[in-house]
Amino acid sequence: MVINVVDATNLERNLYFTFQLLELGVPVVVALNMYDEARAKGFTFNLAVVERALGARVVPTVSTRGEGMDALMEAVMEEAARPERRAPHPQFYGADIESAAARIEQFIAVARPELAERYPLRWLALKILEGDGLVMAETRITGDEPPLRDALSHLMSAHQGDLASLMADARYALSAGLVREALARPAVSRMELTQRIDNIVLSRALGIPIFFAAMWLMFKLTFDVSAPFIDWIDQVAAGPLTRWTQWGMGAAGAPDWLVSLMADGVIGGVGFVLVFVPVIAAMMFFITLLEGSGYMARAAFVMDRAMHSMGLHGKSFIPMLIGFGCNVPAIYATRTLENTRDRVLTALLTPLMSCSARLPVYVLFIGVFFQESAGTVLWFIYLLGILLAVVMGALLKNTLFRGEQPLFIMELPPYRLPTLRNLTIHTWEKVKHFVVKAGTVIFAASIVVWFLLNLPWGVGSVKESYLGRAGQFIAPVTAPLGFGSWEAGSALITGLIAKEVIVGTLGEIYALSGEGAAKPAGPPDFAGDIKQIGVSFAAAARDAADNVFSTFGVAAISAQEEEGMEGLKPLIRAGFTPLSALAFMAFVLIYMPCLVTAAAFKSEFGSFKWFAVAAGYELTLAWLVAFAVYQGGTLLGYGG
Amino acid sequence: MGTTLANLLPGERGKVTKITARGTLRRRLMDMGVITGETALVERVAPLGDPMKITVKNYCLSLRKSEAEHIAVERLRS
Numbered sequence: 001m002v003i004n005v006v007d008a009t010n011l012e013r014n015l016y017f018t019f020q021l022l023e024l025g026v027p028v029v030v031a032l033n034m035y036d037e038a039r040a041k042g043f044t045f046n047l048a049v050v051e052r053a054l055g056a057r058v059v060p061t062v063s064t065r066g067e068g069m070d071a072l073m074e075a076v077m078e079e080a081a082r083p084e085r086r087a088p089h090p091q092f093y094g095a096d097i098e099s100a101a102a103r104i105e106q107f108i109a110v111a112r113p114e115l116a117e118r119y120p121l122r123w124l125a126l127k128i129l130e131g132d133g134l135v136m137a138e139t140r141i142t143g144d145e146p147p148l149r150d151a152l153s154h155l156m157s158a159h160q161g162d163l164a165s166l167m168a169d170a171r172y173a174l175s176a177g178l179v180r181e182a183l184a185r186p187a188v189s190r191m192e193l194t195q196r197i198d199n200i201v202l203s204r205a206l207g208i209p210i211f212f213a214a215m216w217l218m219f220k221l222t223f224d225v226s227a228p229f230i231d232w233i234d235q236v237a238a239g240p241l242t243r244w245t246q247w248g249m250g251a252a253g254a255p256d257w258l259v260s261l262m263a264d265g266v267i268g269g270v271g272f273v274l275v276f277v278p279v280i281a282a283m284m285f286f287i288t289l290l291e292g293s294g295y296m297a298r299a300a301f302v303m304d305r306a307m308h309s310m311g312l313h314g315k316s317f318i319p320m321l322i323g324f325g326c327n328v329p330a331i332y333a334t335r336t337l338e339n340t341r342d343r344v345l346t347a348l349l350t351p352l353m354s355c356s357a358r359l360p361v362y363v364l365f366i367g368v369f370f371q372e373s374a375g376t377v378l379w380f381i382y383l384l385g386i387l388l389a390v391v392m393g394a395l396l397k398n399t400l401f402r403g404e405q406p407l408f409i410m411e412l413p414p415y416r417l418p419t420l421r422n423l424t425i426h427t428w429e430k431v432k433h434f435v436v437k438a439g440t441v442i443f444a445a446s447i448v449v450w451f452l453l454n455l456p457w458g459v460g461s462v463k464e465s466y467l468g469r470a471g472q473f474i475a476p477v478t479a480p481l482g483f484g485s486w487e488a489g490s491a492l493i494t495g496l497i498a499k500e501v502i503v504g505t506l507g508e509i510y511a512l513s514g515e516g517a518a519k520p521a522g523p524p525d526f527a528g529d530i531k532q533i534g535v536s537f538a539a540a541a542r543d544a545a546d547n548v549f550s551t552f553g554v555a556a557i558s559a560q561e562e563e564g565m566e567g568l569k570p571l572i573r574a575g576f577t578p579l580s581a582l583a584f585m586a587f588v589l590i591y592m593p594c595l596v597t598a599a600a601f602k603s604e605f606g607s608f609k610w611f612a613v614a615a616g617y618e619l620t621l622a623w624l625v626a627f628a629v630y631q632g633g634t635l636l637g638y639g640g
Numbered sequence: 641m642g643t644t645l646a647n648l649l650p651g652e653r654g655k656v657t658k659i660t661a662r663g664t665l666r667r668r669l670m671d672m673g674v675i676t677g678e679t680a681l682v683e684r685v686a687p688l689g690d691p692m693k694i695t696v697k698n699y700c701l702s703l704r705k706s707e708a709e710h711i712a713v714e715r716l717r718s
Contacts, residue, residue: 013700165670169677200686202686297702304691305689408668409668410701411701
């Protein structure tokens with residue numbers, strides 16, 4: 001049973017697809033959707049005529065408001081319960097096509113009975129008639145078999161060998177005929193609202209400014225709305241939750257290592273997954289808003305020329321833009337691209353967009369070495385990422401993604417007001433998907449990292465832990481880039497989890513003696529903590545609302561400086577030179593998408609394959625670029 | 641006068657005389673309603689010069705000029 005959802009405002013083209021479905025011979029129930037909009041345009045339908053012509057039930061629906069759903073389900077149940085076989089093919093494509101199709105059916109039944117068992121016979125015959133490449137390859141039928149040549153020769157000569165056009169014409173003829181019979185439209189089609197909006201939104205003068213304004217607004221809203229909630233989750237997980245666990249387990253007499261595993265590994269891991277929820281929810285909400293309103297297709301229309309030159313699609317712009325905030329929702333945002341090639345290529349280039357988690361690293365190093373020219377250096381880093389994306393796009397387009405370019409042909413739907421229901425469903429689905437699919441991967445990995453940091457048993461310093469040893473191991477590899485210390489190596493390794501961890505690890509390593517995990521002496525103040533959680537959530541919600549209305553709500557660079565960074569600066573100055581710091585920043589920009597991005601790749605593309613490709617090319621590229629920066633700089637006399 | 645859809649200016653109409661594409665492009669064009677005998681109106685060209693927005697069968701379609709080159713049309717007087 002197929003439920004065929006048909007756009008009532010664009011019946012002719014939609015019925016074309018319905019006729020293709022009917023060729024399969026499966027029972028079909030048609031949901032005549034957007035019925036309200038069609039009626040508002042002055043359309044009147046004679047449903048009985050449509051039902052008779054299609055031999056299928058037709059139910060008007062308005063899916064955004066849930067109207068007609070009960071009637072639709074009822075029709076489906078009735079159809080499913082009907083014992084007698086329906087009329088085999090209600091569509092009649094004309095005597096010539098039908099007789100040729102019958103002869104092809106005969107040929108298949110005799111010569112290839114196994115195909116007749118596997119596929120609907122009429123459908124197969126029609127596909128062979130129109131020379132469908134996929135079907136021909138799959139069935140290994142060439143069309144040159146003598147009985148087939150005989151069956152088709154008459155049609156072939158009458159239509160100059162173009163039977164695909166013939167079939168398309170035949171289907172559209174049926175569909176157009178049915179529309180004429182069953183649909184009454186007002187004679188005068190006035191200048192519609194969509195046209196009027198497009199005259200502004202797609203105009204030569206305003207098209208691009210409006211596009212950038214829309215993108216700027218979406219970016220700001222996504223990250224401004226989510227930021228306070230991210231902080232809130234972070235605080236709750238690191239504060240009360242950790243305290244309670246430590247106290248509870250301590251009281252139960254659990255050994256120190258187990259307390260640490262629970263508090264740092266498990267709770268830390270859960271908190272780590274949850275901090276991404278607000279930003280993914282916000283991103284999905286605004287993407288759905290763009291899609292649902294009809295602007296997404298326009299955005300692609302405006303930007304396609306520029307993106308196409310990089311081998312991408314007009315819609316690729318949006319995931320890449322979101323990438324500047326966070327690569328994780330950006331990978332999810334590639335969903336808006338319909339073609340797999342476009343999606344994968346966009347996802348591969350997105351990690352070169354410098355996400356906000358990399359900013360603390362730049363801020364720290366720029367603060368130490370490039371105080372006077374901070375803005376210039378920061379711009380250089382971001383620009384480097386964009387430039388590399390352009391180069392890699394051109395490179396990948398001509399290597400891994402050579403071959404036929406995906407098509408751009410798409411419908412520009414009328415502008416519509418998206419419904420809250422639609423927005424919440426999509427947002428909720430995406431968040432659930434992230435927590436379940438990506439969350440498990442991230443959670444497992446953060447436990448593994450805990451072990452790396454704390455094994456072998458009783459390890460006293462980071463240097464002797466497995467992490468420190470790994471850092472020592474990779475140090476020679478990064479030595480030609482100007483930062484061959486185990487400290488830098490270890491920080492880069494933890495940076496794979498999330499880029500912002502790099503600064504934290506450097507702090508932990510360089511200033512290890514400073515902090516000792518002070519255990520709370522008495523039982524925590526549960527009531528106080530819970531109250532505090534509620535209060536801070538309310539504050540977060542207020543901040544989010546404030547951010548929406550404030551024009552420049554994004555944290556300024558100075559606010560990105562984390563606590564304890566001041567103490568780190570002299571140590572960084574001792575461990576790096578300005579040149580090696582620059583190489584290190586370039587390396588951090590490029591070297592690898594973080595673990596959460598890997599999980600997003602896995603859940604969006606089904607395997608780690610494309611992540612492996614991204615990681616592979618990025619590691620290589622990062623090494624080469626950092627090498628060029630450091631060695632080139634040294635040659636030019638900037639070393640030392 | 642025979643030309644391709646890509647050569648029509650905004651505001652001009654063309655009657656499709658032949659789809660010269662092969663493979664997926666051909667299939668896709670037909671599925672979207674661009675078939676022989678159909679009239680297509682070029683509504684506008686994107687601000688950067690490509691792609692273009694056309695109307696066929698009472699709805700709007702966007703396609704690249706490289707794709708529109710495969711649609712042979714006869715320019716109609718408007």
